[in-house]
Amino acid sequence: KNTIASLIDTIYPGIYTPNHPDQYFSKHTILSSKNDDIDGLNTAVLEQFPGE
Numbered sequence: 001k002n003t004i005a006s007l008i009d010t011i012y013p014g015i016y017t018p019n020h021p022d023q024y025f026s027k028h029t030i031l032s033s034k035n036d037d038i039d040g041l042n043t044a045v046l047e048q049f050p051g052e
Helices: 004-011 035-046
Strands: none
Touching (some): 004 035
């Protein structure tokens, strides 16, 4: 599927497991030519984490 969820699963495998190494997110990046596109992706990724 071409969904935001499948993109996140592909770029950030194992995102749902805790205790990633410090460099985990810096080694798995998504580049875009527009910040507006990334704002939505950032929100979707952050929603995957428990908390406030």
